Amino acid sequence: MTFDSAKPLVVEIGLGCYFWLALCTLLSGALYPALEVGTACQIPLTLSCDAGLLLGFAGCLAVAQSGGRTFGASSLAGTDRTSGAVVLPFLLACTTSASILLRAGMLFEDAAVPMIAGDVLLGASLAAAGYLWWLAFSGEPPRGAFLRLVRALLGASIAFVALSLMPRGILLLCACLVAPVAMGLGLAAQLPETKASSSKAHPGTGEDKTPLAADVLRSAEVKSALNADAASTGAEAERPAPLPRVLSASIVISVFVADLLLSLFPVSLFSEASPLFAPLTGDPAAAVLGNLTEPAFIAALLIALFSVAALLLEERGRLRLPLVCSVGFFAVAVGFVTFPYHLPGGAPIGIAEAGRVIILVFIIMALLRYYQGCPPQAWLIPLARLACLCALAMAVADVLVMTLYLNPALDLFDFTNRTIFGGVGVLVLVALLLGPMPHVYEVVRRGACHSEAAGNNAENTDEGAESAAAVSLQREELAEAHLDAFASTHRLSPREREILGLISKGRDVPYIEQELVLSKSTVKTHIRHIYEKCEVSSRQALIDLLQSHPGD
Structure with a gap:
C-alpha cells in the first residue's frame, strides 16, 4: 500500500482522534487528576474550557484576517504551499499534548492552577484544530466531507467506550501521545492535498456527485x-461571503441554550450510582465501570446510533437538515425536562450531551451545504467570526449558571431556578424550530452562491460588488x-x-x-x-x- 492510497485512512483516523479528544473533554473525568481538586475549583473550571475556545477561535480569526501570513499559514489559505501546512498541525498536536499533561496533573502538582491552565489551553487547541479541519475539507464536495465526518464521529464514540474501560494509564497515554500525533498526521496529509486539488473542483469522481x-x-x-x-x-468571487443574519443568530442561540441547559444540571457525571453498571460490577452503588460512567456511556451510545442512522440515510440521499436539527434539540430538551424526576444513574444528562453533539453536527452540515462550491476565501473569516460568537455565547451561559450557584442560600430554591431557566431554554428551542429554522433551511438550500448576500450588505456595496x-x-x-x-x-x-x-x-x-x-x-x-x-x-x-x- 502506497502512502497516497493510505491518505484517506490517515485523514479519517486523525479526524476520529480529534472527535475522541472532544468527547473525552465533554464526557470523561479521567483527564482530571483528582475529583477533590476539581470540586474545589469548580467555578473557574466551569468557565476555563469555554474561555479557551474563545481564545482559540479569536486567534484563528486573527490569522484569517491577516491573509494567512501569521505562523507560516499562508499555505493553509491556499496562497502557496510552504512547510506551514505540515508544521502547524504538529505544533498544534504538541500544544494539545501539553494541555492534557497539565490538566491530568502529570506536569507540576495536582493543583488548581495547572488544571485550569490545562483546561484553557486544551479548549484553545481544540478550537484551532477544528478550524484547521474545516480548512482541510474546504476543497471537498459537501456530501463527501459530511460522510467522512460522520464516519469519524462513529469511530470516536466506539473508541471512547472501549478506551474508558481500560486502565487510566492507557487512556492518558492515548490522550497525551497517540491521539494528538494521529490528529497532526491526518491534518498534514489532508491540507496540502486539498489545497492542491481545490482548483480542480472535483469533477464528479469517486463517491460524490458534483453539481x-x-x-x-x-x-x-x-x-x-x-x-x-x-x-x-x-x-x-473569492471575497468573504457573509452569513445571513437568520443563520448566524439561529446557530449562536442554539449553542447558547444547549450549553445553558447542560450547565444547569447540578449533578456530577462522575459520582452518580449506576443501576446499569451494577450487574457488571456486583456493587449496587457502583458509579463507574473502569473510567466509564453511565451518563457518558449513554451519550456515546446515542452518538454512535445517530452516526449509523445518518450514514445510512445520507448514502440514500434522504438525510435532511430538519431531521438532524430536530433530533438534537429534542434530545437536549428531553434530557433536561426528565431530570427533575431524577431517573437513576444520570441518564438524562447523557441524553442531553448526545443532543448537544447532534446540534453541532447539524451546524456543520448546514455550513458545509451553505458554502458548497465556494472557495475557502469566501468562508474563512465569516466562519471564524461565527465560531467566536458561539464560544462567547457558551462563556456567557457559564457565567450565568455560576452566578446562580455562588449564593449558598440559592440551594433552597435550586429546583425552582432550574425549572425557570430550563423552561425558558426549552421554549427557546421550540421557538427556534417553529420560527427561524424553516428560514434557515431555505437559506442553506440556496447556498452562498445563490443567496441574497448583496441585499444583506446593501449598506456596504460599491462598484466592484455591483x-x-x-x-x-x-x-x-x-x-x-x-x-x-x-x-x-x-x-x-x-x-x-x-x-x-x-x-x-x-x-x-x-x-x-x-x-x-x-x-x-x-x-x-x-x-x-x-x-x-x-x-x-x-x-x-x-x-x-x-x-x-x-x-x-
Missing part, C-alpha cells in the same frame, strides 16, 4: 463573451439559456425542462419531489421520458450529453 451547474456554465463560458469579465472579477453581482446574474442567465437550448433540441416538455434543471444542479429524486410537489412515481416517469428523448440510460450519461451540447 453540474458549474460544469455546464464553464463549458458554455468558453464559447461566450463572459470570459474577459470572469477573469477581471476572479478576485471578487459588477460582480451583474456578472453572476449573467452567468446564471447563460446557464439557463444553455439548458433551454438543450431542452429545445431534444423536444423536452416544460415540466421535463424544469426537472432537467434540478438534475443539472445535482438534486436527487426526493429533493425534486419536495421542490415541485410531485409524487415519486411522477418524478421517475418524467426522468425516464427525459432519458428516452435524449437516448441515454443513466444520470451520468445525461450529464455528459448536457456538458457536450454546443452553447448558443
Whole structure:
C-alpha cells in the first residue's frame, strides 16, 4: 500500500482522534487528576474550557484576517504551499499534548492552577484544530466531507467506550501521545492535498456527485463573451461571503441554550450510582465501570446510533437538515425536562450531551451545504467570526449558571431556578424550530452562491460588488439559456425542462419531489421520458450529453 492510497485512512483516523479528544473533554473525568481538586475549583473550571475556545477561535480569526501570513499559514489559505501546512498541525498536536499533561496533573502538582491552565489551553487547541479541519475539507464536495465526518464521529464514540474501560494509564497515554500525533498526521496529509486539488473542483469522481451547474456554465463560458469579465472579477468571487443574519443568530442561540441547559444540571457525571453498571460490577452503588460512567456511556451510545442512522440515510440521499436539527434539540430538551424526576444513574444528562453533539453536527452540515462550491476565501473569516460568537455565547451561559450557584442560600430554591431557566431554554428551542429554522433551511438550500448576500450588505456595496453581482446574474442567465437550448433540441416538455434543471444542479429524486410537489412515481416517469428523448440510460450519461451540447 502506497502512502497516497493510505491518505484517506490517515485523514479519517486523525479526524476520529480529534472527535475522541472532544468527547473525552465533554464526557470523561479521567483527564482530571483528582475529583477533590476539581470540586474545589469548580467555578473557574466551569468557565476555563469555554474561555479557551474563545481564545482559540479569536486567534484563528486573527490569522484569517491577516491573509494567512501569521505562523507560516499562508499555505493553509491556499496562497502557496510552504512547510506551514505540515508544521502547524504538529505544533498544534504538541500544544494539545501539553494541555492534557497539565490538566491530568502529570506536569507540576495536582493543583488548581495547572488544571485550569490545562483546561484553557486544551479548549484553545481544540478550537484551532477544528478550524484547521474545516480548512482541510474546504476543497471537498459537501456530501463527501459530511460522510467522512460522520464516519469519524462513529469511530470516536466506539473508541471512547472501549478506551474508558481500560486502565487510566492507557487512556492518558492515548490522550497525551497517540491521539494528538494521529490528529497532526491526518491534518498534514489532508491540507496540502486539498489545497492542491481545490482548483480542480472535483469533477464528479469517486463517491460524490458534483453539481453540474458549474460544469455546464464553464463549458458554455468558453464559447461566450463572459470570459474577459470572469477573469477581471476572479478576485471578487473569492471575497468573504457573509452569513445571513437568520443563520448566524439561529446557530449562536442554539449553542447558547444547549450549553445553558447542560450547565444547569447540578449533578456530577462522575459520582452518580449506576443501576446499569451494577450487574457488571456486583456493587449496587457502583458509579463507574473502569473510567466509564453511565451518563457518558449513554451519550456515546446515542452518538454512535445517530452516526449509523445518518450514514445510512445520507448514502440514500434522504438525510435532511430538519431531521438532524430536530433530533438534537429534542434530545437536549428531553434530557433536561426528565431530570427533575431524577431517573437513576444520570441518564438524562447523557441524553442531553448526545443532543448537544447532534446540534453541532447539524451546524456543520448546514455550513458545509451553505458554502458548497465556494472557495475557502469566501468562508474563512465569516466562519471564524461565527465560531467566536458561539464560544462567547457558551462563556456567557457559564457565567450565568455560576452566578446562580455562588449564593449558598440559592440551594433552597435550586429546583425552582432550574425549572425557570430550563423552561425558558426549552421554549427557546421550540421557538427556534417553529420560527427561524424553516428560514434557515431555505437559506442553506440556496447556498452562498445563490443567496441574497448583496441585499444583506446593501449598506456596504460599491462598484466592484455591483459588477460582480451583474456578472453572476449573467452567468446564471447563460446557464439557463444553455439548458433551454438543450431542452429545445431534444423536444423536452416544460415540466421535463424544469426537472432537467434540478438534475443539472445535482438534486436527487426526493429533493425534486419536495421542490415541485410531485409524487415519486411522477418524478421517475418524467426522468425516464427525459432519458428516452435524449437516448441515454443513466444520470451520468445525461450529464455528459448536457456538458457536450454546443452553447448558443
